[in-house]
Amino acid sequence: MTMRPHALLAPGLLLLGLAACSGGEETTVPAGEEAGPDLSGLAIETAEARATQGVPLGTVPGQVSLPPEARVAVTPPFPGAAIRVYVIEGQAVSRGAPLALVRAAEPVSISADLARARSQVGLAEARSTRMEQLASEGIIAQARADEAAAELQQARATLAEAQRMAAISGTGPDGSMTLRSPISGRVAHVGVETGGPVDGMEAPFVIEAGGPFRIDLQLPERLARQVRPGMAVEVQLPTGVDGQTMPVGGQILSVAPSIDPQTRSVMAKASIGAAPGLVSGQNVMVTISGSGDGTGVSVPSTAVTRIGGEDHVFVRHGESFMPRAVQVVANAGGEAVIAEGLVAGEVVATSAITELKAASAE
Known part of the structure; x- marks a missing residue:
């Protein structure tokens, strides 16, 4: 894109006949636009608007959130006291990583029940074997051997239940149990302190x-009928290096069927991949690509400014510059993509924008 300095008229010739200023040739000002400001002695860099294809539908505000299935609560099988806490909020953890060591009284009784169940199975096995032998020798009735076999089956069932409870508790002989992360991710909540109680009804960790x-989008009314599920979206995240940004892509998941009567906007949801610097609750600007078959122009981002709550550029007319409202649909990588208000070939100011705004307001 061509960048060149442009000097305005000499002092004292503010908003005078542009024909005399341009060597006798009359400069035509588009209908509906007033002659722009003329700042003497001010060097202004300019750029020519270039045609571009695949203009996105627009850029809208959004807020990053987590999908419903992204949060997992970690709860202990039994209430107890936290002996040690191994993590803090915001810490990254892998699946199976220890979160806290908890000691509870109930697992101790489970261990005792398990020991008793094992002993009962041993006794029931010995009795059943003895009764079966006596019945085979005709010393006792077979019914008594069958009763002993049934008692053995009952003892084994009790042992299996005790083993299952012991496995669920995951406790040691002293009733201590280690709470572990069920997934890889980030610790979002720590609700217990060392020495504090751990209630089995509340989750000490999330x-x-x-x-x-997920990104919750607020679509203006003009985009409500154009945005559809499956359309591509993009977020530009700062990299922290010389103002550079990194694009992160995603797609529209759903669009609300009605317009909010107060904001005159439509809510939509999009999915976007994880990236460094992207966190839940963050506010971002989301570019909706749509079908990618639109046309428009691109200019340096420095050419765009806000006047009266709308985007404007200062377009050169002869030896002067005039503000013009434009519709910016994307702004990334130092380039602003304009869908309406500017055509390819027109020249805009890319420097001294503050001075131009001040002069145009006079």
């Missing part, structure tokens, strides 16, 4: 998965 995020 883990957030590190997968894709």
Whole structure:
């Protein structure tokens, strides 16, 4: 894109006949636009608007959130006391990583029940074997051997239940149990302190998965009928290096069927991949690509400014510049994509924008 300095008229010739200023040739000002400001002695860099294809539908505000399945609560099987807490909020954890060591009284009784069940199975096995032998020798009735076999089956069932409870508790002989992360992700909530109680009805830990995020979008009324599920979206995240950004892509998941009567906007949801610097609750600007078959122009981002709540550029007319409202649909990588208000070939100011705004307001 061509960048060149442009000097305005000499002092004292503000908003005078442009024909005399341009060597006798009359400069035509488009209908509906007033002659722009003329700042003497001010060097202004300019750029020519270039035609571009695949203009997105628009850029809208959005807020990053987590999908419903991304949060997992970690609860202990039994209430107890936290002996040690191993993590803090915001810490990254892998699946199976220890979160806390908890000691409870109930697992101790479970261990005792397990020991008794094992002993009862041993006794029932020995009695059943003895009764079966006596019945085979005709010393006792077979019914008594059958009763002993039934008692053995009952003892084995009790042992299996005790083993299952012991496995669920995951406790040691002293009733201690280690709470572990069920997924890889980030610790979003720590609700227990060392020495504090751990209630089996409340989750002392919440883990957030590190997968894709959701973005809640607010579509203006003009885009309500154009945006459809499946359309591509893009978010530009700052990299922290010389103002550079990194694009993160996703797609529209759903669009609300009605318009909010107060905001005159439509709510939509999009999915976007995880990326460094992207966190839940963050406000971002989302570019909706749509079908990618639109046309428009691109200019340096420095050419665009806000006047009266709308985007404007200062377009050169002869030796002066005039503000013009434009519709910016994307702004990334130092380039602003304009869908309406500017055509290819027109020249806009890319520097001294503050001075131009001040002069145009006089």
